[in-house]
Amino acid sequence: MRRIKILEEKFFVILSAFMTYSLIAVLAFIILVIFVKGFNALSLDMILKTPKGGYYYGGEGGVLNAIMGSLYIAIGATLIAIFIGMPAALYINVQLVRYRRTQNTIRYFLDALWGIPSIVYGAFGFTLMLFFGMNASLLAGIITVALLISPIMVRTFDEVLSTIPRGLHEASLALGSTRTETAFRVMFKQGFSGFITAVLLSFGRGIGDAASVLFTAGYTDNVPVNLDEPAATLPLAIFFQLGSPIPEVRERAFASAVILTVIILALSLGARYISKRYSKTNLK
Amino acid sequence: MFLSETVTMSDKETSSKPTNKSALPVLRVRNLNVFAGDHHILNDINLDIPRNKVTVLLGPSGCGKTTLLKCMNKLTDLYRELKVSGNILIENDDILNTTTNIPSIRQKMGLLSQRPYPLPVSIYKNVAYGLKLKGVRDKKLIEFSVEKHLRETGLWEEVKNRLNSPATSLSIGQQQRLCLARGLAVKPTIILADEPTSALDPISSKIIENLFKELKKHYTIILVTHVLRQAMRLADHVIFMCDGKIIEQGQPDELFKNPQTEELRAYLVDGN
Ligand SMILES: Nc1ncnc2c1ncn2[C@@H]1O[C@H](COP(=O)(O)OP(=O)(O)OP(=O)(O)O)[C@@H](O)[C@H]1O
Ligand SMILES: [Mg+2]
Numbered sequence: 001m002r003r004i005k006i007l008e009e010k011f012f013v014i015l016s017a018f019m020t021y022s023l024i025a026v027l028a029f030i031i032l033v034i035f036v037k038g039f040n041a042l043s044l045d046m047i048l049k050t051p052k053g054g055y056y057y058g059g060e061g062g063v064l065n066a067i068m069g070s071l072y073i074a075i076g077a078t079l080i081a082i083f084i085g086m087p088a089a090l091y092i093n094v095q096l097v098r099y100r101r102t103q104n105t106i107r108y109f110l111d112a113l114w115g116i117p118s119i120v121y122g123a124f125g126f127t128l129m130l131f132f133g134m135n136a137s138l139l140a141g142i143i144t145v146a147l148l149i150s151p152i153m154v155r156t157f158d159e160v161l162s163t164i165p166r167g168l169h170e171a172s173l174a175l176g177s178t179r180t181e182t183a184f185r186v187m188f189k190q191g192f193s194g195f196i197t198a199v200l201l202s203f204g205r206g207i208g209d210a211a212s213v214l215f216t217a218g219y220t221d222n223v224p225v226n227l228d229e230p231a232a233t234l235p236l237a238i239f240f241q242l243g244s245p246i247p248e249v250r251e252r253a254f255a256s257a258v259i260l261t262v263i264i265l266a267l268s269l270g271a272r273y274i275s276k277r278y279s280k281t282n283l284k
Numbered sequence: 285m286f287l288s289e290t291v292t293m294s295d296k297e298t299s300s301k302p303t304n305k306s307a308l309p310v311l312r313v314r315n316l317n318v319f320a321g322d323h324h325i326l327n328d329i330n331l332d333i334p335r336n337k338v339t340v341l342l343g344p345s346g347c348g349k350t351t352l353l354k355c356m357n358k359l360t361d362l363y364r365e366l367k368v369s370g371n372i373l374i375e376n377d378d379i380l381n382t383t384t385n386i387p388s389i390r391q392k393m394g395l396l397s398q399r400p401y402p403l404p405v406s407i408y409k410n411v412a413y414g415l416k417l418k419g420v421r422d423k424k425l426i427e428f429s430v431e432k433h434l435r436e437t438g439l440w441e442e443v444k445n446r447l448n449s450p451a452t453s454l455s456i457g458q459q460q461r462l463c464l465a466r467g468l469a470v471k472p473t474i475i476l477a478d479e480p481t482s483a484l485d486p487i488s489s490k491i492i493e494n495l496f497k498e499l500k501k502h503y504t505i506i507l508v509t510h511v512l513r514q515a516m517r518l519a520d521h522v523i524f525m526c527d528g529k530i531i532e533q534g535q536p537d538e539l540f541k542n543p544q545t546e547e548l549r550a551y552l553v554d555g556n
Binding site: 097098099100165166167168169170171172173174175176177178181185186189190192279280281282283 | 357359361362363364387388390391393394395397399401402403404405406413414417418450451452463466467470
C-alpha cells in the first residue's frame, strides 16, 4: 500500500515537472528558431529605416514604419483601455460589493468579450469606420484594438482586486473613507501588481494582433504623423514579408518577429520591475 | 506646533470630559433585528453601552457578535442579504435610519478586527490616513498626531526609526497596535474590537489588554472575546448572547459569580 502511494507520488511529481519544463523548452525553442532564421536580416537599417522602393523585393530599407505604427496603436489603445478598464474593475469590486449576482453577470459578459476572435473586432471596427465615413487610419486602429483589449484589462485587474481580503475593504470604510477613496487609495494600491499585469497583457495582445488592424489601420510605408493617416503594424509586416517568394524577404519577416518579441520581452521585464517596486507596502 | 497642540488638546477634552453626560449611555440599541433570508441572526437586541467603560460581548460562536458590531458601524451595508431594522442611537443620532454621511458616522467608531489589516502604505501613512481623509493638510499637525497615537499604543519606540517602511513589515502584534493607532487618529468615541487578540501571542495580547485599560479613560470600548479570563480582567459591563438574543447583561462579578440562566452557566463551565 505504502509502496503504491510512493510510486504514485513519484509519478505525478515527475509528470508535472516534465510538463512544466517542456512548456518552457517549447517557448525557448520558438524564440530560438525566430532568432536563428531572422539573424542574418537583423540590422540597424531594419529598425531605423522605412521601406525604400523595391524593399519587398529585397531592396533597401527597414520596418520602422511598422515598429512605430505598432507602438502608436498599442500605446494608444492601452491608454484608452486603462481609462475604461481601471475604473470599471474598481467599480465592480467596490461599488458592487453588495451585488454579487450583478458582479458575476458582468464578469460573464467580459469573459465572453475576451473570447471573441479578433477578426470579429476587426470587422466591427471596419463597420464602425465606414459608418463614420473614416478611412483606414491610426485612429480607427487604436479604437478597434482598444475595444479588443479592454475586456482583458478589466478582467485581469478585476481578478486580482477580487482576491483582496474583505477585511481590508472594511478597514478602509471603517476609517471613514468613502467608496471612491476606498477604491483609489486602498484597493488600487493593494491591487497594483494586478494592474500592471493587466496593462502588460493588454499591451501584448494589442501589439501582437494582426486581424483587428488588417482593415482598420491599413498599411503604409511611412511612419504616420497624424491620427487620420493609415499605419503599418509589425504583425502585418511579418505577414506580408513571409508570403514573399524571395528568401531574403522571408528572412526579414523573421527579423521583424524578433523585433516584436524583443519589444514584448522588454516590456514585461520593465513591468515586473515596476510592480515589484510599488507593491512593497502591500498586504501579503 | 504650539497651536496644533492646543487644537488637539481641546478636541480631546470635549470628547472625554467627565461631565454629567458621562452618566448617560454613549450608545443605545433598540429593537435591533437582523435577518439573512429566513435566518434570524439578531433577535430584538436592546442594550446600552456605558461611556468610558469596557463592555464585553460574550457568547458561543455564531451567536451574532460580529454582526452586532457590524451594525454599529454600518458595515452591514456591504452585505445585501442582511436586512437590518431597529434603532442604534449614538448621542441621540439614529445611525441606522439615516443615509447622510455614512463615513462620518463610521469615524465615530474605531474598528479592530480579528486579524490586522494595515493599509498598503507605510507605517506613518497608515496613521496619517484618517487625518488626511478629514482634510487635515498641516504637515506639522499630522506629524504631531501620528507620534501621539503611536505613543498612545506603545508603538513609537519600536517604529520611530522606520516610519517609512511598509506597515506589513511589522509583526502581527505590532500591526494590530498600528491598526489601533490608525483608528484612534480619527478620534472615535467608541472602539469596536472583534476578538482583537485571537491572532496574537500572549505577550502582544497582554499589551493590547493593558492598552484597553488605559484607553477607556478617553474612549468607550466594546470588546468581543472568547477568552473568559480576558473578559474577567477587562470587563466593566458584560453582555452574554446566545442564538442572536441577549440572554443576560450586567456587572461582571454578579454575572460570573452567579449566572441566572442555564446557557450562561454552561458557557462559563465550558470556558473554564
Ligand atoms: N452575510 C451573511 N449572510 C448570511 N448569514 C450570515 C451573514 N453574516 C453572518 N451570518 C450568520 O449569522 C450568524 C452570526 O454570525 P457572526 O459572525 O455574527 O457570529 P459571531 O458571534 O461573531 O461568531 P464567532 O464567535 O465565531 O466570530 C452566523 O450563523 C452566520 O452564519
Ligand atoms: Mg465573530
